[in-house]
Amino acid sequence: MSALQIGIDLGTTNSLIAQFIDGKTRLIPNRLGHFLTPSAVSMAEDGTMLVGLAARERLSTAPGFTATAFKRFMGTNKLFRLGNQQFRAEELSALILKSLKEDAEAYLQQEVRDVVLTVPAYFNAIQRQATQQAAEMAGLNVLRLLNEPTAAGLAYNLQEKPDNTRFLIYDLGGGTFDVSILDYFDGIVQVSASAGDNHLGGEDFLQALKHCFLQRCPELSKADIEKLNVQKDIWQPLEVAKRQLSQESAVEIAINFEEKEYKAKITREDFQKASSLLFARLRQPLERALRDARLKPEQIDGIILVGGATRMPIIRHSIAQLFKKIPQSGVNPDEAIAHGAAIQAALISRNEHLDEVILTDVMPFSLGTNTSIEIGEGRLSTGHFAPIIERNMPVPISRSRSFTTVVDNQTEIKFPILQGESPLAKENLQLGEMIVKIPPKPAEGVIVDVRFSYDINGLLEIDIINEEFNIAENQVFKQNALTLTEEDIQRSIEKLSALKIHPRDQEKNIYLVEKAKRLYEEYLGDNRHIISQYLAHFEMVLDSQDQARILREQKKFETLLSQFDGGWVL
Numbered sequence: 001m002s003a004l005q006i007g008i009d010l011g012t013t014n015s016l017i018a019q020f021i022d023g024k025t026r027l028i029p030n031r032l033g034h035f036l037t038p039s040a041v042s043m044a045e046d047g048t049m050l051v052g053l054a055a056r057e058r059l060s061t062a063p064g065f066t067a068t069a070f071k072r073f074m075g076t077n078k079l080f081r082l083g084n085q086q087f088r089a090e091e092l093s094a095l096i097l098k099s100l101k102e103d104a105e106a107y108l109q110q111e112v113r114d115v116v117l118t119v120p121a122y123f124n125a126i127q128r129q130a131t132q133q134a135a136e137m138a139g140l141n142v143l144r145l146l147n148e149p150t151a152a153g154l155a156y157n158l159q160e161k162p163d164n165t166r167f168l169i170y171d172l173g174g175g176t177f178d179v180s181i182l183d184y185f186d187g188i189v190q191v192s193a194s195a196g197d198n199h200l201g202g203e204d205f206l207q208a209l210k211h212c213f214l215q216r217c218p219e220l221s222k223a224d225i226e227k228l229n230v231q232k233d234i235w236q237p238l239e240v241a242k243r244q245l246s247q248e249s250a251v252e253i254a255i256n257f258e259e260k261e262y263k264a265k266i267t268r269e270d271f272q273k274a275s276s277l278l279f280a281r282l283r284q285p286l287e288r289a290l291r292d293a294r295l296k297p298e299q300i301d302g303i304i305l306v307g308g309a310t311r312m313p314i315i316r317h318s319i320a321q322l323f324k325k326i327p328q329s330g331v332n333p334d335e336a337i338a339h340g341a342a343i344q345a346a347l348i349s350r351n352e353h354l355d356e357v358i359l360t361d362v363m364p365f366s367l368g369t370n371t372s373i374e375i376g377e378g379r380l381s382t383g384h385f386a387p388i389i390e391r392n393m394p395v396p397i398s399r400s401r402s403f404t405t406v407v408d409n410q411t412e413i414k415f416p417i418l419q420g421e422s423p424l425a426k427e428n429l430q431l432g433e434m435i436v437k438i439p440p441k442p443a444e445g446v447i448v449d450v451r452f453s454y455d456i457n458g459l460l461e462i463d464i465i466n467e468e469f470n471i472a473e474n475q476v477f478k479q480n481a482l483t484l485t486e487e488d489i490q491r492s493i494e495k496l497s498a499l500k501i502h503p504r505d506q507e508k509n510i511y512l513v514e515k516a517k518r519l520y521e522e523y524l525g526d527n528r529h530i531i532s533q534y535l536a537h538f539e540m541v542l543d544s545q546d547q548a549r550i551l552r553e554q555k556k557f558e559t560l561l562s563q564f565d566g567g568w569v570l
Contacts, residue, residue: 007341013174
């Protein structure tokens with residue numbers, strides 16, 4: 001198998017790895033036999049690192065040592081404290097990617113290095129660069145950053161649909177939301193419009209459900225509620241309840257907090273009301289994508305749902321109402337993006353089982369700089385956004401715009417690099433800044449051409465040129481203050497390499513022990529006593545180091561715990 005045929009979906013909640021082989025895609029299981037690996041990292045009491053299921057089990061038992069949903073903070077300065085150490089989102093993501101890499105290598109019995117890695121369509125240049133840096137820390141080479149909705153389109157074999165077929169990809173994951181409109185014609189899959197929200201996903205609906213539950217527990221004091229919010233003690237039962245509400249009209253949520261049990265019945269209607277503001281936010285990118293593509297809902301031939309959060313009935317119902325069509329979900333919404341990433345990897349390697357497909361994508365946002373505009377009688381108004389590349393233009397793309405000095409004897413021109421749609425520069429996101437030294441001349445005596453180039457991976461390169469005065473400045477956004485320098489990356493690689501990782505052959509045992517500890521906290525009375533007894537017995541078996549006995553007890557212990565957990569794994 002070629003290493004080129006590997007695709008990774010690095011998700012907010014869960015991550016997956018897939019391969020294209022013998023004409024079809026297959027997901028690669030982790031060491032515990034599951035396709036989904038929770039995007040969770042935890043530091044154990046002895047300083048070793050846990051990744052995946054075992055780490056997620058520690059959300060309630062060791063919240064100060066556990067991190068999740070860090071994908072939302074890629075490319076920012078936010079630090080996550082795990083015990084006495086701090087990590088950036090890129091470093092935690094690197095640990096997830098490294099774990100996936102090792103799982104794939106163990107399964108395939110071959111080194112994995114070259115990958116196609118997916119990102120939300122609405123990720124900006126800094127976030128994309130941060131994702132590449134995380135992969136580099138994990139020992140991976142990114143062949144291409146593929147937008148998640150485009151990956152979903154490949155998973156649904158849009159290239160095999162009739163010509164002039166138009167699909168809307170509705171991608172609601174754990175932490176991000178993307179809407180993309182894809183057209184297929186003459187062997188080309190073209191994205192015509194994209195919109196989204198990088199801070200909207202299943203995690204936000206979980207928070208809404210938590211708020212709904214806490215409102216129905218008047219016996220909880222304000223201090224109790226604040227403590228619950230910090231400690232994440234009710235994450236597990238809430239996640240189970242959210243999933244149950246996709247199938248049932250009402251659920252009862254029960255939590256154990258400080259030796260007391262609190263219960264509340266939540267109906268699907270209650271949950272929908274608590275999430276009303278989130279539903280309003282979901283509609284905005286949808287309307288923007290349709291407006292930018294100059295389409296009406298009835299002009300969409302099909303809707304494809306991607307992401308675990310699309311399982312919520314209210315999501316499916318609202319989409320069916322708007323488009324007068326039943327959304328497609330033939331591919332598992334949790335798995336579609338990974339399948340598409342593997343197909344893209346196979347296309348790059350020119351796999352003989354795939355016909356060549358041309359993929360075109362678009363800018364999800366506008367990029368430009370700050371400028372002044374004349375408002376009459378020689379007066380200038382400053383602080384205006386000057387777009388150089390506008391949103392939903394096809395990529396790769398390169399566009400330039402000329403700028404001139406506005407006052408006499410300027411010695412430099414500052415170009416803030418801005419992303420957004422506001423006419424006011426200050427209301428857009430600043431990705432960085434370039435400062436160009438110029439000879440002092442009268443106003444309008446120096447004109448520079450500013451070129452923005454945006455490649456297929458969503459990375460931004462800027463050239464500022466004036467041939468008369470021999471000005472030639474270039475910057476690829478690798479050294480931005482919000483991203484890591486090459487020296488930073490090397491230090492992070494050394495830092496991550498120095499971390500102790502729990503032995504892979506012990507992973508199942510660690511996961512079961514952590515799960516038992518979490519269930520012990522959730523239950524009271526006889527159930528707690530039973531869990532405690534079985535945990536003590538299992539730890540005694542582990543101490544024996546009798547591998548045959550340990551394997552037998554693993555299965556028994558796992559079966560017992562599933563009775564308390566409803567068999568819920570992911």
